Amino acid sequence: ASxxxxxxxxCKTQCGDVDIPYPFGIGIGTGCAIRDFExxxxxxxxxxxxxxxxxxxxxxxxxxxxFSQVRVLSxxxxxxxxxxxxxxxxxxxxxxxxxxxxxxxxxxxxxxxxGCNTLAYINxxxxxxKYTTACAAVCESPAALTNGSCVGAxxxxxxxxxxxxxxxxxxxxxxxxxxxxxxxxxxYAAMVETETFSFSSDxxxxxxxxxxxxxxxxxVLDWVVGNATCEVARDxxxxxxxxxNSMCVNSTNGQGYLCNCTDGYEGNPYLFxxxxxxxxxxxxxxxxxxxxxxxxxx
Numbered sequence: 205a206s207x208x209x210x211x212x213x214x215c216k217t218q219c220g221d222v223d224i225p226y227p228f229g230i231g232i233g234t235g236c237a238i239r240d241f242e243x244x245x246x247x248x249x250x251x252x253x254x255x256x257x258x259x260x261x262x263x264x265x266x267x268x269x270x271f272s273q274v275r276v277l278s279x280x281x282x283x284x285x286x287x288x289x290x291x292x293x294x295x296x297x298x299x300x301x302x303x304x305x306x307x308x309x310x311x312x313x314x315x316x317x318x319g320c321n322t323l324a325y326i327n328x329x330x331x332x333x334k335y336t337t338a339c340a341a342v343c344e345s346p347a348a349l350t351n352g353s354c355v356g357a358x359x360x361x362x363x364x365x366x367x368x369x370x371x372x373x374x375x376x377x378x379x380x381x382x383x384x385x386x387x388x389x390x391x392y393a394a395m396v397e398t399e400t401f402s403f404s405s406d407x408x409x410x411x412x413x414x415x416x417x418x419x420x421x422x423x424v425l426d427w428v429v430g431n432a433t434c435e436v437a438r439d440x441x442x443x444x445x446x447x448x449n450s451m452c453v454n455s456t457n458g459q460g461y462l463c464n465c466t467d468g469y470e471g472n473p474y475l476f477x478x479x480x481x482x483x484x485x486x487x488x489x490x491x492x493x494x495x496x497x498x499x500x501x502x
Contacts, residue, residue, distance in 0.1 A: 219245035219255035225269050227429070227444065227474045232258060238429065238444065238474075240305050259304045265422060269472050272427055272462045273309065275397065277420035280413070281373040283322065284390040296393075298372035300329050305427045307369045307458050312424040314361045314398045316354070317341045318407050319391025320384035322375070326395070329370030336365050339393075346387055349405035359403040364395065367458035371395065390414065397422040428460025437461050447471070449479035 215236035217224050229236025230245050237243065242258040255264040257276065265275040279297040286293050301307060317324045317339040328336040339360035343349060349358040373393045388408050400422045407413040429444045430437060434452035437443050445452050445463035450473030453464050465471055465479035472478035 216245070219243060220253040222255050222264060222266060224255060225267060225472060228267055230255075241427075257306075259306070260299065260301060262299070263420075269474070270464070270470075273312070274306070274425045274427060276423050276425060277417060278395060278423040280392050280394045280419050280421060281324070281375070282390050282392055282414060282419075283319065283324075283375040285385040285388075292375075292377060294375050296373040296375065298327075298329065298370070300370035301425070302329060302370045304369075305429065305460065306425045307367060307428075308364055308371070308395060309424040309426045310364045310366045310368070310457060312397055312399070313364050313395050314401070315339050315364060315393070316396050316401060317360045317391070317393050318358065318403070318413060320344075320358065320388040320408060322391035322393075324391075324393035325374045325376065326364075326368075327372040327374055328365075328368060329372060336368065336371075337362050341391070343384070343388075343408065346405060346409050349408060351404050352402055354401075354403045358405065358408050366456075369458070394421050395423055397424050426455070426457045428455045428458070428462050430461065431459045432461065433459075434461045445473055446476050447473045447479040448477070449473075 215234065216230045219230060224230055224243050227238040228241045228243055230243050231237075232242050232244075240259055243264065244256045244258050245253055246256055247253050256262060257264060257274070262276045262278060265277060267274050278299055281296040283292055283294050315326055315337050319341050320343040322342075323338065323340045326337045339362045341356060341358055341360040343358040353359065354361045375391070375393065390411055392407070392413055404412070430440075430442065432440065434454050438452060447465065449466050449469040450463050451466050452461050454461055463473035465473050468482060469479040470482055471480050
């Protein structure tokens with residue numbers, strides 16, 4: 205990845221109500237972002253400006269430099285019963301970041317499957333191993349469901365493998381749906397941010413799960429700079445840890461590295477002088493107890 209010292213003075217740092225910190229930047233070819241970290245600030249139908257990742261056109265909710273993460277909205281895959289044809293209709297989404305700095309967080313996301321007699325798989329688009337994770341949700345009636353419980357009855361959740369960079373959902377017709385379709389019009393599969401998800405029994409009997417946020421749910425992406433380890437990257441012209449008080453850290457979620465401020469410093473390690481001493485307070489032992497000396501740790 206090509207990098208610059210930092211974004212220029214004319215670079216915008218906000219789109220709508222979302223902050224866009226470097227190495228991200230708004231616009232293509234403006235020099236405001238590291239390559240593949242470009243953000244498109246788009247005016248939506250209701251007149252509100254919202255940011256989207258340029259590499260895959262998904263809406264950005266927030267960006268964290270200290271945690272090297274981006275929260276985005278991803279589509280829910282659906283498997284619904286068509287009363288006219290008396291058959292199941294599948295609308296399965298995929299999301300592929302194979303040639304980009306992003307991968308799905310295995311710590312902050314879960315595979316969620318909602319429905320009765322529903323089996324769904326994640327197909328790994330970036331691996332020869334076609335199926336990586338699956339989940340099955342079963343139930344006999346709405347009375348058997350428990351709000352907040354996602355252990356198989358109406359809702360199933362499973363872990364996301366490390367290093368996953370692209371997926372596609374597949375539903376399998378292995379159960380008899382003739383009875384459950386009377387009260388369960390649709391089944392769902394999605395990769396979602398674990399902290400924002402809580403199962404509700406009316407996800408089974410209504411389409412509420414898919415009706416909110418235009419059929420999308422929050423998802424956490426980890427990001428890295430390049431594909432090299434820190435040992436190799438330090439000698440490359442594109443090395444991105446520009447602050448003198450920064451350090452390089454190898455990614456724990458696939459290849460690549462990221463930058464952190466060293467202990468005692470905070471800020472943006474991708475900018476020159478981006479990591480600054482933390483403001484701390486110490487009780488002055490040579491004065492009265494209510495006298496506090498404040499200073500910057502250098």
